[in-house]
Amino acid sequence: SVMGFKAYKTISDVPETPDLVIVILPPKIVPQIFQECGEKGVKRIVLISGGFRELTGDRKNTLREEIQKIAEKFGIRFIGPNCLGIYNSWIYPEDETSALNTAIWEKQQRGYFSIASQSGTLASHIFFDPDNLDLGISRSLSLGNEADIDIVDCLEYYKEDDKTKVIGLYIEELKRAKDFLRLAKEITPRKPIIAIYVGGSQAAQRAVKSHTGSLAGNAKIYDAAFKEAGVIKTELVLEFLDLARVLTTEIYPKGNRLGIITNSGGPGVMIANHAEKQGLVVPKLSEELQNQLKEYVIPTASLKNPIDTTFDMNFQNYYINIPKTLMQSGEIDAIMMYGVFGFQDVLKNLLKHERVAKYENFPDQVKKDLPLEKMLVSPLLKLSKKYSIPVFLINPQNYNSPWSKKIRSTGAILFQYWDRPVRCMAKLCDYSQYKKKLSEKIK
Amino acid sequence: SVMGFKAYKTISDVPETPDLVIVILPPKIVPQIFQECGEKGVKRIVLISGGFRELTGDRKNTLREEIQKIAEKFGIRFIGPNCLGIYNSWIYPEDETSALNTAIWEKQQRGYFSIASQSGTLASHIFFDPDNLDLGISRSLSLGNEADIDIVDCLEYYKEDDKTKVIGLYIEELKRAKDFLRLAKEITPRKPIIAIYVGGSQAAQRAVKSHTGSLAGNAKIYDAAFKEAGVIKTELVLEFLDLARVLTTEIYPKGNRLGIITNSGGPGVMIANHAEKQGLVVPKLSEELQNQLKEYVIPTASLKNPIDTTFDMNFQNYYINIPKTLMQSGEIDAIMMYGVFGFQDVLKNLLKHERVAKYENFPDQVKKDLPLEKMLVSPLLKLSKKYSIPVFLINPQNYNSPWSKKIRSTGAILFQYWDRPVRCMAKLCDYSQYKKKLSEKIK
Incomplete structure (x- = not known):
C-alpha cells in the first residue's frame, strides 16, 4: 500500500490488465517496465520519465530505441518520454466532475479546446490561473520527445473528435511535416488550428535541442507552410489563449471591417x-x-x-x-x-x-x-x-x-x-x- | 450649500482668491467664468468642460479663442478644455494620505512616474485597477485640447521636478514639435520618456480629429524624431505601464545579453x-x-x-x-x-x-x-x-x-x-x- 492506495510490486502482479499505465520511473528501468506491460497485454502507456533523447555527450543513451522496439513488438502505443502526461475533461461526459488528469495542476472548466504540445508547460502550467481564463478545456496531450505518438497522431484524433472544436499546438519540430500539412489542410476548413512554433533564432535552436532533443526547422518555411494550410500562427502565449477562447464561440466575421x-x-x-x-x-x-x-x-x-x-x-x-x-x-x-x-x-x-x-x-x-x-x-x-x-x-x-x-x-x-x-x-x-x-x- | 459643502454663486462672492479653479460648466458660460476668475486674481484653472475645438460643421464655435484672449489678458495659465483634470500624489509630501485629485477614480500608490496625456483615459482610467500594477504615480496631467498648457509645458515642468523619475506621454499631435524634441533630448539622458503616439492610419486621423480636434502627423516622421531624441515609443498600453514600472527601479543593463x-x-x-x-x-x-x-x-x-x-x-x-x-x-x-x-x-x-x-x-x-x-x-x-x-x-x-x-x-x-x-x-x-x-x- 502506497499513500493509502493499494499497490503491486510489478505489473504482472496486478490481477486485471490495466487500460492505461503511467510510468514515472528512472529511465534505465523503463525498458523492463515496457516488457512487463507488453507481456501483461497493456496497450497504452504514458511515459513521463525524462532522460532519453534530450541527453547528449557522455550521458547519451539508446534507451529510446530499446523501448520503441518493445512497444512495436507488443503493439503498445505510448506518449512521451519526458512529458507531463494527459488531461481529458470528457472521460465520463455524463459526469461533469470527472476528468482524467495526469498533467494539469488545477481542475479545468470543461469545454472544446484541445491541445497537443511538445512543451509540458503549454499543456499544463498555463492553466495555473483558471479564474483568469473563460476557456473550456477538452483534452490536453503533453507529447515530450514523441518516441511513438506524435503531433500528427494527435491531429488525426482531434480531426474526428466531436469534443474538439478548436485545436492548439505547441511545436518545436515536425517529424512528419508533409503528413502534418496534409492533415492540417483537411482540418482547418472545419476546425481552427492555433499554433505556437518556436524556431529560427540561434538561442531557440539551442534551447530546443536541450529541451526535446529536436532540431528546430527554418522558421520562414514553417511560416509559409502554416499559412498555406490555414494554421493560425502566434508567438504569444496570451494570444494563443485569447484565440482559443474567441474561436470556440464559433462566431465568424464575414469581412474585416x-x-x-x-x-x-x-x-x-x-x-x-x-x-x-x-x-x-x-x-x-x-x-x-x-x-x-x-x-x-x-x-x-x-x-x-x-x-x-x-x-x-x-x-x-x-x-x-x-x-x-x-x-x-x-x-x-x-x-x-x-x-x-x-x-x-x-x-x-x-x-x-x-x-x-x-x-x-x-x-x-x-x-x-x-x-x-x-x-x-x-x-x-x-x-x-x-x-x-x-x-x-x-x-x-x-x-x-x-x-x-x-x-x-x-x-x-x-x-x-x-x-x-x-x-x-x-x-x-x-x-x-x-x-x-x-x-x-x-x- | 451643495452636497453639504459651502458654495458661492459666483467666483467674486468667494472671500479669498482661490489658488486653483476647476471649471465643469457648459462651454458657453466658460468665457464669462474666465473673466470673473481674472478679475478675482485667479492664476490657475483646470477647464474640464468639452465642446470647443473638437466640434465641427454647424456646431463649430470660437469659444476657444475667446477664453485664450481672456486668459492672456489676466495672465491665467490653464489646462484643457475637454480634459479630465489633474492628479498630484505629492501635494503634501509629509502626509502620505494626501493627493490632489480631479482625475483618477481610485487613490494611487505614491511614486515617481508622471504622466502628461492628450487622452483623459491614459491619464486616469488605466488606473482603475491599481491592485494589478506595482507602479507608483507622481503626477498625471490630462491635457485635453491644449488651448493653453501643452505637452511641452509639462515636459519643462517634469524636467526639473524631483518627484518625477520617469515620464509617460500620450500624444495625438505636437503643436510645438521642435521645442518638444529639443526638450526631450535634454531630458532623456537623465529621465526616460515613454510615449504612445497615435497617428499614421486613416482611422486614427479621423478619430484624432473628433477627439482633440487635432490633425495627427505622419507616424514615420514622429518615429524617427522620437528615436533621435531617445524617446521610448510603444503602441501598447500594457507595455507603457510595464516600462514605467521597470524604469522607475533605475536598474540599467550594461548591454543586451x-x-x-x-x-x-x-x-x-x-x-x-x-x-x-x-x-x-x-x-x-x-x-x-x-x-x-x-x-x-x-x-x-x-x-x-x-x-x-x-x-x-x-x-x-x-x-x-x-x-x-x-x-x-x-x-x-x-x-x-x-x-x-x-x-x-x-x-x-x-x-x-x-x-x-x-x-x-x-x-x-x-x-x-x-x-x-x-x-x-x-x-x-x-x-x-x-x-x-x-x-x-x-x-x-x-x-x-x-x-x-x-x-x-x-x-x-x-x-x-x-x-x-x-x-x-x-x-x-x-x-x-x-x-x-x-x-x-x-x-
Whole structure:
C-alpha cells in the first residue's frame, strides 16, 4: 500500500490488465517496465520519465530505441518520454466532475479546446490561473520527445473528435511535416488550428535541442507552410489563449471591417490606429448610418467610427441600440466596445456615502427584477450570434472585479486593455477570410 | 450649500482668491467664468468642460479663442478644455494620505512616474485597477485640447521636478514639435520618456480629429524624431505601464545579453526565441561558467542558456546561487526567470491532505523564522542592484495569487506570462544603450 492506495510490486502482479499505465520511473528501468506491460497485454502507456533523447555527450543513451522496439513488438502505443502526461475533461461526459488528469495542476472548466504540445508547460502550467481564463478545456496531450505518438497522431484524433472544436499546438519540430500539412489542410476548413512554433533564432535552436532533443526547422518555411494550410500562427502565449477562447464561440466575421464603440476618445483612437496596423479596416460610417445612430447619443458624441458616446450614461443605447444599428447596417463585420462597464455599480457605491447620497438625482435606468448584465449583455450576445458579428468588450477594471465577472458570466468575451483584443480580432478575421475563400472554391 | 459643502454663486462672492479653479460648466458660460476668475486674481484653472475645438460643421464655435484672449489678458495659465483634470500624489509630501485629485477614480500608490496625456483615459482610467500594477504615480496631467498648457509645458515642468523619475506621454499631435524634441533630448539622458503616439492610419486621423480636434502627423516622421531624441515609443498600453514600472527601479543593463533561468523547457525556448526576435542576444554560456553552475543543478538540467533546472526544488540555488553566478560572470546583462514560484506553498496545501501528508518526505529548506520571500527574493533584488542587472520574474499563477503578492511585496518585478516581459526587457536594453552612448560621447 502506497499513500493509502493499494499497490503491486510489478505489473504482472496486478490481477486485471490495466487500460492505461503511467510510468514515472528512472529511465534505465523503463525498458523492463515496457516488457512487463507488453507481456501483461497493456496497450497504452504514458511515459513521463525524462532522460532519453534530450541527453547528449557522455550521458547519451539508446534507451529510446530499446523501448520503441518493445512497444512495436507488443503493439503498445505510448506518449512521451519526458512529458507531463494527459488531461481529458470528457472521460465520463455524463459526469461533469470527472476528468482524467495526469498533467494539469488545477481542475479545468470543461469545454472544446484541445491541445497537443511538445512543451509540458503549454499543456499544463498555463492553466495555473483558471479564474483568469473563460476557456473550456477538452483534452490536453503533453507529447515530450514523441518516441511513438506524435503531433500528427494527435491531429488525426482531434480531426474526428466531436469534443474538439478548436485545436492548439505547441511545436518545436515536425517529424512528419508533409503528413502534418496534409492533415492540417483537411482540418482547418472545419476546425481552427492555433499554433505556437518556436524556431529560427540561434538561442531557440539551442534551447530546443536541450529541451526535446529536436532540431528546430527554418522558421520562414514553417511560416509559409502554416499559412498555406490555414494554421493560425502566434508567438504569444496570451494570444494563443485569447484565440482559443474567441474561436470556440464559433462566431465568424464575414469581412474585416471593424466598428469601434467607446465612451472615451483616447482608447478609440488607439484601437483604430492599432487595428489598421494589424490589417483591419476601420471604415468611416455612411451619412445615413450616422443619422440613424444620432438617436442614441448625446450631441457631444462622435459618430464617424470610432463612435465616441462621450460618457453618456444611457446603457440601453450603449450596449444594445448602437451595436444593433451597426450590425443591421451591413457596414461593419466586427465590433469592439471600450467603456467603463458597470459604472452604475460604481455609482451605487458612491451613493452609500451619505453626503453624496442625499443629493442623488441619477435616473434609474434599471428595472428592478433583472440583473444589469442579463438586461444588457445577454441581448448583445444574441445579436452577435444572429448577425455573425463578433463583439469584444473591454473593461478597464480588473478582469476579476465584480462587474467584469458579471459580464463574463453571460458568456461575453471580455478583455481588460485594448492591445490584445485588437490583435486577436485581426487574426480571427484572417482565419474567417481563409474559411470563406475555401468554401467559395468548393461551390 | 451643495452636497453639504459651502458654495458661492459666483467666483467674486468667494472671500479669498482661490489658488486653483476647476471649471465643469457648459462651454458657453466658460468665457464669462474666465473673466470673473481674472478679475478675482485667479492664476490657475483646470477647464474640464468639452465642446470647443473638437466640434465641427454647424456646431463649430470660437469659444476657444475667446477664453485664450481672456486668459492672456489676466495672465491665467490653464489646462484643457475637454480634459479630465489633474492628479498630484505629492501635494503634501509629509502626509502620505494626501493627493490632489480631479482625475483618477481610485487613490494611487505614491511614486515617481508622471504622466502628461492628450487622452483623459491614459491619464486616469488605466488606473482603475491599481491592485494589478506595482507602479507608483507622481503626477498625471490630462491635457485635453491644449488651448493653453501643452505637452511641452509639462515636459519643462517634469524636467526639473524631483518627484518625477520617469515620464509617460500620450500624444495625438505636437503643436510645438521642435521645442518638444529639443526638450526631450535634454531630458532623456537623465529621465526616460515613454510615449504612445497615435497617428499614421486613416482611422486614427479621423478619430484624432473628433477627439482633440487635432490633425495627427505622419507616424514615420514622429518615429524617427522620437528615436533621435531617445524617446521610448510603444503602441501598447500594457507595455507603457510595464516600462514605467521597470524604469522607475533605475536598474540599467550594461548591454543586451539575456540570461534565462527556468524550471521548464518550453517557456525557456519561447523566451529565447522571442528575445532574439526583439533584438536581445541570448548568448551560449562559456564552458567555464557552465562548470561553475553545475554545482547548483541536478544532472538533468541544461546549462547552455536557457538554463533549465528541470523542476529541481532547491530554491536557494534557483533564486540566489544561479543568478548570482550569472551576474558575477560578466557574460550576461539581464536575467529573466520563469518558474513555479511558491511551489512550496502549493506543497503545504497538498500536505494538508491526510493521505498525502502521512507520507511526507519533502526536505525542509526553509528556516522557520523568515518568510520565504525575504529569504529568497530580497537577496536577489540586492544582487540585481549591486550588479546593475535587471531581473524579471515570471510566475504562471495569477498576479494576485498569495505567492505572487509575496514576491511583489519585496519590490521585485513580476509578470504572469513571458510575452510582455521579453518585449519590455528589449526596450529597457535599447534605452540603456542610448543612455550609455550619450554618456560616452560626453566623456
